[in-house]
Amino acid sequence: MGERWRAAVLRVLVLQAAWALAGGQVRYSVAEEAKAGTVVGRLAQDLGLEAGEAEARRLRLVAQGRRASVEVSGASGALLVSSRLDREELCGKSAPCALRLEVLLERPLRVFHVELEVTDINDNAPIFPAARKNLSIAELSLPGSRFPLEGASDADIGANAQLSYTLSPSEHFRIEEENSNSRSKSLFLVLTKALDRETIPVHRLVLTATDGGRPSLTGTMELVISVLDANDNAPQFNQSVYNVYLSEDAIQGTIVARMNATDLDEGTNRDVKYEIDTIVPPRASDLFSIDANTGEIRLTGALDFEEVNLYDLNVKATDKGTPPLSGHCKVVLEVLDVNDNAPEVRVTSLSVPVAEDASVGTVVALLSVSDRDSGENGRVRCWVWPASPFGLEATFAGSYSLVLREALDRERVSEYEVEVRAEDGGAPALRASRGLRVPVSDVNDNAPAFAQAVYTVLARENNAAGAELARLWARDPDEAGNGRVSYSVWEGGAGGGGWRAASSYVSVDAESGRLWALRPLDYEELQVLQFEVRAVDAGEPPLCGNATVQLFVLDENDNAPALLPPAGSAAEAGGVAAAEAAAAAAGAGAESGTLWAWAAWGAPAGQVVAKIRAVDADSGYNAWLRYELWEPRGKGPFRVGLYSGEVSTARALDEADGPRQRLLIVVRDHGEPARSATATLSVSLVEAAEAAAAAAAGSSSSSVSVSRSALGVELGPGAASAATNVWLVVAICAVSSLFLLAVVLYGASRWAPRAAVLSGPGPTTLVCASEVGSWSYSQRHSRSLCVADGAAKSDLMVFSPNFPPPPPGPTPKDTQPEPSALLDTVSGPSFVPFSAPFHPPS
Numbered sequence: 028m029g030e031r032w033r034a035a036v037l038r039v040l041v042l043q044a045a046w047a048l049a050g051g052q053v054r055y056s057v058a059e060e061a062k063a064g065t066v067v068g069r070l071a072q073d074l075g076l077e078a079g080e081a082e083a084r085r086l087r088l089v090a091q092g093r094r095a096s097v098e099v100s101g102a103s104g105a106l107l108v109s110s111r112l113d114r115e116e117l118c119g120k121s122a123p124c125a126l127r128l129e130v131l132l133e134r135p136l137r138v139f140h141v142e143l144e145v146t147d148i149n150d151n152a153p154i155f156p157a158a159r160k161n162l163s164i165a166e167l168s169l170p171g172s173r174f175p176l177e178g179a180s181d182a183d184i185g186a187n188a189q190l191s192y193t194l195s196p197s198e199h200f201r202i203e204e205e206n207s208n209s210r211s212k213s214l215f216l217v218l219t220k221a222l223d224r225e226t227i228p229v230h231r232l233v234l235t236a237t238d239g240g241r242p243s244l245t246g247t248m249e250l251v252i253s254v255l256d257a258n259d260n261a262p263q264f265n266q267s268v269y270n271v272y273l274s275e276d277a278i279q280g281t282i283v284a285r286m287n288a289t290d291l292d293e294g295t296n297r298d299v300k301y302e303i304d305t306i307v308p309p310r311a312s313d314l315f316s317i318d319a320n321t322g323e324i325r326l327t328g329a330l331d332f333e334e335v336n337l338y339d340l341n342v343k344a345t346d347k348g349t350p351p352l353s354g355h356c357k358v359v360l361e362v363l364d365v366n367d368n369a370p371e372v373r374v375t376s377l378s379v380p381v382a383e384d385a386s387v388g389t390v391v392a393l394l395s396v397s398d399r400d401s402g403e404n405g406r407v408r409c410w411v412w413p414a415s416p417f418g419l420e421a422t423f424a425g426s427y428s429l430v431l432r433e434a435l436d437r438e439r440v441s442e443y444e445v446e447v448r449a450e451d452g453g454a455p456a457l458r459a460s461r462g463l464r465v466p467v468s469d470v471n472d473n474a475p476a477f478a479q480a481v482y483t484v485l486a487r488e489n490n491a492a493g494a495e496l497a498r499l500w501a502r503d504p505d506e507a508g509n510g511r512v513s514y515s516v517w518e519g520g521a522g523g524g525g526w527r528a529a530s531s532y533v534s535v536d537a538e539s540g541r542l543w544a545l546r547p548l549d550y551e552e553l554q555v556l557q558f559e560v561r562a563v564d565a566g567e568p569p570l571c572g573n574a575t576v577q578l579f580v581l582d583e584n585d586n587a588p589a590l591l592p593p594a595g596s597a598a599e600a601g602g603v604a605a606a607e608a609a610a611a612a613a614g615a616g617a618e619s620g621t622l623w624a625w626a627a628w629g630a631p632a633g634q635v636v637a638k639i640r641a642v643d644a645d646s647g648y649n650a651w652l653r654y655e656l657w658e659p660r661g662k663g664p665f666r667v668g669l670y671s672g673e674v675s676t677a678r679a680l681d682e683a684d685g686p687r688q689r690l691l692i693v694v695r696d697h698g699e700p701a702r703s704a705t706a707t708l709s710v711s712l713v714e715a716a717e718a719a720a721a722a723a724a725g726s727s728s729s730s731v732s733v734s735r736s737a738l739g740v741e742l743g744p745g746a747a748s749a750a751t752n753v754w755l756v757v758a759i760c761a762v763s764s765l766f767l768l769a770v771v772l773y774g775a776s777r778w779a780p781r782a783a784v785l786s787g788p789g790p791t792t793l794v795c796a797s798e799v800g801s802w803s804y805s806q807r808h809s810r811s812l813c814v815a816d817g818a819a820k821s822d823l824m825v826f827s828p829n830f831p832p833p834p835p836g837p838t839p840k841d842t843q844p845e846p847s848a849l850l851d852t853v854s855g856p857s858f859v860p861f862s863a864p865f866h867p868p869s
Contacts, residue, residue, distance in 0.1 A: 052139070052142065053068070053140075053141045054142045054143075054144070055067045055068045055106065055141065055142070057112065057146070058145070058148055059117075059145050060111065061112055063107075064107055064108065066106070067106040068105070068106045069103075070104055070106040071086060071104020074130070074132070074139055076104060081103075082101050084134050085132075085133045085134075086099055086104055088128055089131050089138075096109055096111065096112050096117075097126075106141070114147050114148075115182040117145055118145065120182075122147070122184050122185065123144055124144065125142050125145075127143075147187060148187070148240075149187040150183070151182040151244070152238070152246045153180065154182075154246050155177070156179075157248065159248065160176065160234075160249065160250050160251070161253070162174060162216070162250060163252075164218070164222065164252055164254060164255065166254050168221075169221070170219055173215040173216070173218075174216040177214070178190065178212060178214045179236035179246050181236075181244075188239070190239075191204075191236070191237050193235045194250075195232045197232055199222060201216075201219050202215070203216075224255070224293065229252065230250075232249070232252065233247050234247065234249075256292045258346065258349060258350075258352065261352035261353060262299045262346050263289055264287065264288045265289070266356060267357070268356065269284050271358060271361070272361050273360060273363065274362075274365050275332040277326055278326075279326055280325055280327075281326045282326075284323075284324045285322055285324075286317070286322030286342055286358075288322065288354050288356075290346045296346055299322075299344045300344070300345055301342060301344050302343050303315065303324070303342055306338065311328075311338055314338070315338075317342065322344070324342070330362050331362075332364040332365070337360070337361055338359075340358040341355065342356050342357070342358055364400055364401050364402060365453075366400055366404040366455070366456070367400070368400045369451070370397065370398045370449035370450070370457065371449075372394060372395075372459055373394065373395045373396075374393070374463065377391070378390070378391055379391070381465060382467070383468065383470055383472070384472065385431055385435060388431060391417065391430065394427045394428075394447060394461070395426055395427075400451065403452035405451065406452040407425075407450070407451050407452075408449070409450075411445060411446070415432060416432055416435060416443075417429055417430065429447065429463070437469050438504035441467055442465065443464075443465040445462070445463040445464075447461045469506045469510075470509070471505055471564065471570060473504050473570070474564070474571060474572045475562035476501060476503070477499065477500070477560075480574060483577050484579065485579050485581055486544070486578060486579070487548075487580075487583055488580050488581065489583055490548055491547065493543055493544065495542070495543050496543060496544055498540055498541050499540040508566060510564060511565045512564055513537045513563055514536065514538075515535060515560070515561050516533065516535050517558070517559040518558060532544065532556055533545060533578065535560055549580075551586070551644050551645075555579055557575065557578070558576055560574050561573050582646045583645075583649070584699060584700070586702070587643070587696070587702035587704055588694045588695070589641060589642055589643070589644070589704065590639065591642055621708075621709055622706060622708045622709065624636050624674070624708060626676070626680060626688075627680070627717075628681060628712055628713070628714060629681070630676050632679055633676060636665065636676065638673045639654060639673075641672065643702075645696065648697045649697065651696060652695065652696055652697075653670055654667045654669060654693075654694055655669070655695065656691075657691040657692065658690065659689075659690070662677070663690075664678060664684050664688065665677055665710065674690065684712060688709070688710045688712070689709050690708040690709075692705065
């Protein structure tokens with residue numbers, strides 16, 4: 028920069044000298060692109076002005092037609108660069124570039140001519156007409172072919188505008204310059220090597236123009252050379268063999284493979300169409316199709332691994348050039364097995380029915396199991412459902428035996444629905460099953476069995492002959508003849524008065540098991556009848572079962588009360604049997620003869636005069652007696668105990684009562700309807716001494732005893748009252764014992780699950796407790812206590828069957844009744860044990 032400044036100063040000095048010689052014209056030179064403020068020359072000095080004169084005389088430039096880009100400093104009078112100087116803008120390609128300026132000076136007015144030369148610098152790079160040049164050259168062009176190019180231009184002049192060209196490295200092209208007669212140079216692109224579009228379809232080169240300036244500037248242009256194709260390449264597949272795997276369950280339309288054949292040519296030369304040349308096996312030609320344009324092979328049918336598992340397809344690709352060229356490849360399609368076949372279960376042999384006594388291991392059926400799939404899909408697992416009593420045993424591959432694993436019982440299961448299930452090893456697994464109906468044939472292995480070991484039958488006396496008493500039923504779970512049961516009375520009877528076989532009282536229907544009476548039953552003759560019923564099936568050999576039947580005869584009120592002779596009489600010596608016979612002979616409303624008794628005048632109230640004794644052959648409520656004074660009615664001197672039958676004074680006797688009183692006493696039972704008997708008692712009123720003498724005489728004379736027996740009363744306030752006291756003590760003790768025993772039994776019944784009936788041979792006694800606590804009884808002793816929970820007529824009953832001794836012969840051990848069985852069959856009162864007999868006061 029300093030050198031440039033010194034050169035400018037020297038140039039100004041030279042101009043000043045020249046101006047002096049030329050008569051006043053000043054010439055300056057300045058380089059283009061000088062910065063604003065650069066001093067071009069000291070114009071005031073060069074014009075010969077003194078210091079300060081330039082400002083005083085207003086030294087200035089006169090505007091011309093175009094902008095000068097210089098100005099005169101008013102203070103110093105120097106010519107300065109005021110704006111950018113661009114030679115190419117001011118003068119273009121003209122050389123030299125001189126600007127003519129006029130300088131005006133006043134006082135006096137003078138005009139000076141100044142010439143300013145703008146010198147060129149290398150500030151413009153070469154420029155091509157376009158940044159990119161596209162060329163198309165045939166692929167078959169020969170080396171040495173020349174292709175003209177348009178050169179670059181440079182706005183500078185002189186050496187700065189001298190251009191040279193270079194081309195980016197290429198083995199196929201080079202650049203040549205040729206001087207023509209004209210002032211411009213011709214530029215050519217020369218082909219040095221044959222082109223191959225398939226190798227390099229487009230060549231991209233850079234052409235560079237460099238000027239002669241210092242430093243030099245360059246300009247570039249991109250040459251895009253497209254090689255025009257020729258059909259010199261056949262289509263090529265990217266693989267010679269395509270290995271494809273496809274599941275056999277692929278649906279129609281599934282893409283098998285996409286062929287990709289490429290042709291290195293272009294245009295129509297590279298357009299490829301596809302076709303399937305051959306298929307192996309040939310019958311599969313309808314299974315596949317190919318798109319001629321895209322090369323997609325699609326499935327047009329259904330695959331089946333079990334039929335064909337491998338296909339070979341030869342595919343051809345042909346271009347559209349002239350002549351057309353072709354390429355080939357092979358598609359190997361391997362079909363993959365899917366689990367699309369369920370196992371198959373076939374029965375090859377079936378042996379039914381199976382006897383229920385068949386041994387374990389017996390072969391029932393032979394089966395064959397197969398699966399058309401392969402690998403895990405064809406591996407089959409088999410089992411039987413339900414798991415018992417049958418099982419599977421594998422004999423060899425795919426064959427199984429259905430065998431018996433457990434003992435059979437036709438009565439429990441008469442027929443089996445067996446399902447043989449098979450499952451393959453696929454995912455998801457497929458299953459198959461085969462149902463087998465295996466009936467079990469019967470053998471006579473079950474004896475008839477009654478629902479109860481002991482049947483308790485309650486029958487009212489006086490039933491009609493042929494009346495049905497009960498229905499017995501024995502179950503035999505066998506079938507057909509093995510389960511057909513017939514019934515018969517096997518053994519048993521009633522004791523007392525000689526053995527009487529049960530078959531004389533009852534019979535059983537052989538087919539229906541209906542138990543019916545052969546004749547009317549009489550409670551007073553028979554209370555309990557025990558026998559066995561046998562059930563026999565029709566199998567071979569026949570089997571049988573027994574049941575014990577206990578027939579209890581229920582009492583009816585068919586006997587009226589009968590009066591008993593007084594104690595100690597001959598009639599009393601006849602025993603209870605005579606009294607029962609009398610009671611059985613008595614009808615409703617029966618009357619006895621007149622009874623006699625003595626009473627002393629002055630006897631106090633409550634003194635027992637006599638006691639009426641009666642008995643009822645019935646039992647229970649039907650034998651519970653009560654005594655009523657029928658005549659005289661009203662307030663008589665005597666009264667009768669309601670349940671004791673004692674005739675006592677209602678008040679003190681006096682002479683006003685007369686010498687004799689006639690009493691009519693009615694004895695009634697509690698049956699429905701009630702039965703009764705009447706007794707007439709004649710009471711003679713005598714002196715006390717006479718009454719005592721009569722009592723003493725009665726105790727020492729047998730004739731008097733006979734007379735007393737005819738009277739049917741008990742006399743004497745002395746001996747009779749002593750005996751009565753003894754009986755009262757006994758009664759109180761007995762009642763206390765009964766109460767304590769009842770409490771114990773009640774506690775036992777609360778904790779014990781069932782109560783058994785304990786009984787044994789012997790006469791039956793019925794004990795009844797009245798509302799007022801008095802007792803009446805039959806002449807049968809009791810060993811069982813029955814607690815009834817009924818209404819007002821319910822009572823405590825001791826009710827024990829009188830089992831007769833068994834008939835001669837062996838007694839089967841399996842026919843002994845269980846105590847609890849009797850309890851289960853009794854309806855109504857519950858039975859509780861009571862072993863001690865009760866003796867009420869007489």
